[in-house]
Amino acid sequence: MELHAHQLSKHFSGVRVVKDVTLTLRPGEVVGYLGPNGSGKTTTARMLAGLLDPSSGSVSYGGRNIHSDLLGYRRMLGYIPEEPSLYPFLSGREYLQLIGRLRQLPETVLEKKIDGFLDLFGLRLAADQSISSYSKGMRQKIVISSALLHDPAVILFDEPETGLDVTTTLMLRHLVRLLASRGKAILYSSHILEVVERVCDRVIVLHRGDVVADDSIERLRVLMSRTSLEGVFAELVIREDPEQMARELADVSAMSLP
């Protein structure tokens, strides 16, 4: 089933953060969601997850508005947020147990899944320590595990590689492709263009809340006459000269004390 967002907009205190975003996630497809800081990526992901009500527009799954059966939709959904906010006084295992039990997974299956995730993410030794002592990467691994516990059909990755080590980042790329090959519909929001280029079938580029491109990477390269996604992104989004900005930053840093 497809996840479809139709002309999604969101205002915060009168400021329009996302403007008329329309996108479709199909099973087996990985859609890259690109944009600079503050372009509205996380807001869109939260609206797609049903955590934030759009100011206008709608999100539908399988042709039905997700808000008509939000619980049913969330059964199918896995969401990895940008900021891994967790209960710091729980251990990693306890958090996964809590989420699994709330999702009503059978206890035996849940324990096996938790052990599997903790082993594969190298968290076995830290499993019973409180999350407050975890590094950002460890927290992110717990978040990823909790999002995949129930084998969701739609997965929203919001900058999932934040804080992850190289090995886990590489593994995550393979995981995303593998999940897509098993029929999951995936939205992959990221800053890392190289990862998006390797993992995604299609990219949507967001700039100041507006969709400025929505196509396959190949077609975008051809259309923009660029050899890489970085070039396409720079053409679409970057208005200032990065080299000039870097020079000015270095100059500001070197300013002498009064």
Place this chain on the structure above:
Amino acid sequence: MIPRPRAGQAPRLRSGQAPRLRSGQAAPFLRRPYALLTRQFLRQFLENDLISPDADRTQLLAVVGSLAVSLTMFISVFMSAKFIGAFLTPGQAAVLSLNDKFFYLSLAMLATALMAAMQWDALTIDPRDAAILEPLPVSAGVIRRAKLTAVGLLGSVVAIALNVFPSMIFPWLLAINFPQMSVWALLALITVHATMTFMAAAFGYLGVIGIRESMVAVLNRRGFAVASPWIQGVLIVVLGSALLMLPPASRRIAQFGFDDWRASAPPMWFLGVYESVAGGIIADLPRTSMTTRQTNNDVNSSALYEQRRSQFPQLARRATIAFALAFVVAVFAYMWNARRLPALTAAPTQAGRQRWRAGERLANALIVRDGTARAGFYFTLAAMWRSNTHRLTLACAAAAGFALALVALFNADADRGAPPSIRLLVMQPFLYGALLVGFRHIIRVPAELRANWGFQLAWRERERAFLSGVRRAALVALVLPALAVLLPLFSFVMGTEAALLHAGLGLAGAIVFLEALLVSYEKVPFTCTYLPSENMKAMAPIYAIMFIVGAVNFARMQVSAITSGDVTRILVTLGILFVVFRVASLRRVRRPLVEFDEAPSTYQQLGLHT
């Protein structure tokens, strides 16, 4: 565009060049980090970003400060009214004022100690402070001094706020009946009262810091991290109970004397100093014309006072030694522990994990079989004990419960073989009732608001199942320990069989009480936005009266059931009440979906939340 210095600004230095100062001259910016850090540490005492990230610190400070000042002003006027209304002789006033002096000294000591116990981890540089400040070019010594200053300022401000009005009102009203007393003597009385209450407050404050820092030094940081919540919880329960027990304990001080346990109570030591320095100001006043009855009263009271007078120097010596010891221990242990700034270390693994697993399996089989109920059960246990805010609230509730139970015990016949009485049996509903009221409050406060997205996504709208797990956690973690704590006392007084029956009936009563408390609850415990009840301030006294009346009536029914051996009536009553509350809960019109992030009603009315 790079900003250029304006005309008249100090000359620019080349990159990396340090500013040159004249010998002995300290540039203003070199003094700044200490002041900035002190201010920052002071603000951290008011930090409350869990519940309301946008909380107005100034407003909070104003509310707390005005509450402390107005409450102590009211108490001192109220308590000193007796010195205005009746004509007391100097002897009578000297004896009677001992009660008030004991009260003020104890209040100052316990209130500052309780405040220090509540601040607990904020009293020293925590790993978060160290992680932020260590990379900055600020020496560890400056950080330590700033923290020490902030801690000292906090204690001083609280001590002054608590004692400023009593120090003026109490001596003045005490002296109002004695025109023969000079202004200088009155000023001396005010000065001594202010000094002694301040010293008592400092002793309480230093005592808690000394306990905390000694434990850190002895257990090391890792061991202390495990023991700290328990030590803090016990301290709050003990200090809170003592504070609530203060009014009944501040009676007939001179009549009871300063022997046995009274000689070991720290406020008595400071009373010794107070009386050694200023006791004679009232007691030795020249007598004016008195009636025969007044003369007799004065002679008797003066004789009683003179009898106690010889004990004051000894108590004063204890106060001096104890204060010096508390000061040395607190400062030495503080400085010792602050040699190195704390580092963020991995939390210790739970050593008894396997044993815990066995307990978990048992609980899964016997107490919570449903998955969602299990989620509620274990999450509640974790949030109650591991979240600082929730643990503190429960400790305060436990303190209130213990104080009520102790007041009931002091007025009851608790000799071996004594027949069960209402005053004795009411201890039990007082204790678990106070805990359950505290529990009802904490489930409204989010454990970590930012983490509730996990709940939102995994939530299946099975709030009844989740809440049943939460209820069971409250019964297992709060009610059963409360019953167990009191069981030995009841076994001693009434015999084991009657005590067990009492405990069983208490458990049944607790189940019904919890049901009543949760009738109007329609959120997900520990996860939803906390919105304070707008009518709580008005309703709190009514709820308190209802609670006390309910507990006394329940104790009355228990007395009848235990004495007659017939428990049918009480069980039927509890059963009916349970059904009534459950039906009331089920019949409530609930929202179609749980609102996790609920905006305040004023925001909703204005449409500012969208």
